[in-house]
Amino acid sequence: MDLQKIIDSNKKGVRKAVTSVCSANEFVIKAAIRFAKVNKQELLIEATSNQVDQFGGYTGMKPKDFVAFVNNLAVTENFPLQNIMFGGDHLGPNVWQNETSDIAMENAKVQIEEYVKAGFRKIHLDTSFKLKDDPQNEPLSLTLITERAATLCKVSEETYIKYGAGTKPPVYIIGSEVPIPGGAKNVEEVLEITTSKNLGLTIELSKEAFYKNGLEDAWNRVIAVVVQPGVEFSENSVHDYNPNLTKELVKKIEDYEGIAFEAHSTDYQKLSGLINLVEDHFGILKVGPWLTYAAREAIIALAEIESEIIPDNKNSKLRNTIKSVMNQNPKYWKNHYNGTQNEIEVAKIFSYSDRIRYYWTDTKVKNSLKQLLNNLTENEIPDTLLSQYLPNQYKLVREGKISKMPEDLIISKISEILEIYNSACGGNLEK
Numbered sequence: 001m002d003l004q005k006i007i008d009s010n011k012k013g014v015r016k017a018v019t020s021v022c023s024a025n026e027f028v029i030k031a032a033i034r035f036a037k038v039n040k041q042e043l044l045i046e047a048t049s050n051q052v053d054q055f056g057g058y059t060g061m062k063p064k065d066f067v068a069f070v071n072n073l074a075v076t077e078n079f080p081l082q083n084i085m086f087g088g089d090h091l092g093p094n095v096w097q098n099e100t101s102d103i104a105m106e107n108a109k110v111q112i113e114e115y116v117k118a119g120f121r122k123i124h125l126d127t128s129f130k131l132k133d134d135p136q137n138e139p140l141s142l143t144l145i146t147e148r149a150a151t152l153c154k155v156s157e158e159t160y161i162k163y164g165a166g167t168k169p170p171v172y173i174i175g176s177e178v179p180i181p182g183g184a185k186n187v188e189e190v191l192e193i194t195t196s197k198n199l200g201l202t203i204e205l206s207k208e209a210f211y212k213n214g215l216e217d218a219w220n221r222v223i224a225v226v227v228q229p230g231v232e233f234s235e236n237s238v239h240d241y242n243p244n245l246t247k248e249l250v251k252k253i254e255d256y257e258g259i260a261f262e263a264h265s266t267d268y269q270k271l272s273g274l275i276n277l278v279e280d281h282f283g284i285l286k287v288g289p290w291l292t293y294a295a296r297e298a299i300i301a302l303a304e305i306e307s308e309i310i311p312d313n314k315n316s317k318l319r320n321t322i323k324s325v326m327n328q329n330p331k332y333w334k335n336h337y338n339g340t341q342n343e344i345e346v347a348k349i350f351s352y353s354d355r356i357r358y359y360w361t362d363t364k365v366k367n368s369l370k371q372l373l374n375n376l377t378e379n380e381i382p383d384t385l386l387s388q389y390l391p392n393q394y395k396l397v398r399e400g401k402i403s404k405m406p407e408d409l410i411i412s413k414i415s416e417i418l419e420i421y422n423s424a425c426g427g428n429l430e431k
Contacts, residue, residue, distance in 0.1 A: 001042040001085040003122065003171050003284075007223045007260045010283040017278040019421040020262075022046045022089060022288035024059045025360060027295045027407070029070055031414035033077045039427060043079075044122065045070055046087035046286070049094045054107075054114045057095075058332075058358065063088070063118035087122030088115040089286070090176065092152060094129050101131040105148065109155045116159040116170060123156055124173040124226070124262075125149040142198075142205055149174060150209035157218050172218065173262050173284075174206045175199075175225040191239055194227035196252035203256055224262040224284055225253075229277070232265050233289075235337055235351035241273040243280055250280045262286065267293075268352055274424035285425065290417050292357040298413035299369065300349070301389035302406050306375055308385055316371035322349070325362050332358035376406040392416065 001018070009016040021032045024047060036043040051057045052066045061069060071081055091112055093104035108127075115123065127148035130140050153172060160169055177194045202225060210219040229246050232239045243250075253261060260283035266274060267290035274285060303318045310316075326333060326348055333355035337347040349356055359365050381404050387394040393409045396402045402412050 001044060001083075003044075003085070004221070004223055004258065007283045008258065010260050010278070010281055011254070011258070015275070015278050015426045017283045017285055017425040018044050019418070019425055020044045020046050020087060020284050020286040021291065021418075022048060022286050023291055023357075024051050024061065024066065024069075025292050025295060025357065026073070027410050028291045028414055029073050030077065030407075031291070031295075031411040031418060033074055033079045034411060035415050035418045035422070036083065037077060037079050039422065041422075041427065042083045042085065044085045044087060044284075046089045046122070047120075048089040048288075049091050049111065049126075052088075053095060053111050059361065063115045063120060067118050067120075085122060086118075086120040087124070088112075088120045089124045090126040091115060091124055092126040092129065092148070093131055094126065096131070097129050098132055100133045104131045105151065108152055112152050112155045113159045116156050117163045119167070121168055121170050122173070123153075123170045124176075125152050125156075126176040126226075127152065128176040142201055143209075146174075146202070146205040146209040147212075149206060150213045150215060153210065153215055153218055154213050157215060169221060170218075172222045173224045173226060174222055175202050175227060177226060177228040191228060191230045191232055193230045193245055194249060196248040199225065199227060199249060199252050200255075203259065220258075222259060224260050226262050226264060229261070229263065229280075229282070231263060231269065231273075231277070233268050233352045235347045235353045238268045238352065241269060241277055243276045246280060253281050260284070271420050271424060274421065278424055278426065285421060287417065287421060289352070289354040289357065291414050292360075293352070293354045294414045294417050295410055296349075296354065296356055298390065298393075298410040299372070302376055302409065303372060304389050305381055305385045306372055309379055309382070310375050314375065316368045316375060318365075318368045318372050319349075321364055321368040322356065322359060325359055325364055326356070329359075329362075373406045380404065381406075 003018065006016055006018050021044065032043055032045065047066045051059050052061050052063055054062055056062055067086060070084065074081055074084060093108045096104035096107045127145050128140065130136065134140060156170055207219055227249065229241060230239060231241050260281045262284040263277050263282040264286050266285045267287055277285060306315060333348055336353055336355055337344045383394065386397060386404065390409055393402065393412050396412060397404055402408050
């Protein structure tokens with residue numbers, strides 16, 4: 001995938017962008033692979049620093065494990081491995097914010113090295129996090145942020161030279177005026193949009209830091225900057241993109257050849273909003289929770305179908321299992337959901353922030369989900385129940401476009417979201 005070419009087209013006014021699939025969920029990855037295969041497209045898949053690192057992250061996968069995981073699924077789906085590009089998101093000291101800067105940055109260097117060594121070629125350098133010995137009562141200096149980013153970029157370049165022979169060199173994303181990885185804990189009534197002044201400072205100081213570290217060639221591969229364009233979501237609300245509020249920001253990025261924006265937290269945006277983002281030089285649209293949210297919608301619908309046709313003694317009781325596991329291990333949702341007990345119970349399963357996505361890899365949940373899928377594979381889903389709980393998939397089954405196998409139904413549901421992004425990114429435009 002030639003991201004620089006896509007960015008150049010976008011900057012010239014062509015409605016062209018790339019969807020970045022940010023997920024380690026197996027159903028999501030399969031859906032993305034199948035979607036790219038059907039549409040004869042290349043695929044950008046990203047891992048985030050708290051998902052995957054040299055210690056395993058919350059997924060238990062190191063960078064090389066994540067690449068192997070995705071590649072194995074691609075082989076199973078007969079999708080060319082050369083058509084997959086791997087990206088690393090928010091790479092830097094994010095996971096080690098409670099450590100001093102020397103320890104945190106050493107860990108971040110190893111993280112970057114492991115990502116690049118494993119074959120990741122889109123690298124988001126994010127050093128915006130305050131560390132234990134940083135001043136806590138004032139904003140982190142942009143000069144310090146960019147110097148730390150350049151330090152990590154140097155590690156990336158050295159690692160590529162050592163291990164990346166025969167492959168394309170990394171491209172880089174800078175900036176991070178967005179919530180922390182994993183989603184916002186709340187959404188302000190009015191989001192503070194990045195100013196054109198701060199955009200200019202971020203780019204100019206980053207360039208200065210790169211050049212200071214002898215990274216002139218790497219600077220030519222900086223293709224995008226992350227800003228806050230007024231786009232975000234929380235447990236029960238979505239901030240829709242308003243292009244009237246970003247006119248100065250969009251005008252400013254046009255001063256920088258070869259550099260566009262990367263949009264984070266675009267989940268749940270309307271198609272019109274995503275199109276506006278692409279037209280305003282957001283050449284990369286990242287999506288993650290919306291995809292696992294769609295998977296959860298399908299899985300819960302299948303659980304409802306199961307309850308209608310499978311006796312209690314053979315039922316997976318998936319909803320009860322999930323609820324039990326989330327209560328026993330509340331660390332992934334406890335600090336994100338507020339309100340009455342009933343509101344919290346609803347949010348745990350159904351919220352936009354989709355904190356339930358952290359629990360699909362739990363052994364008990366996996367076993368319960370496996371039983372659900374087996375039950376609905378061995379016992380055919382009645383069309384009438386499919387129509388009741390998954391009406392879009394019912395239509396596709398009736399038209400002979402998908403099967404009634406439960407995994408196919410889940411993947412079809414996820415693909416509905418991928419199609420929205422494909423349309424926004426110009427995938428459906430005439431060649």
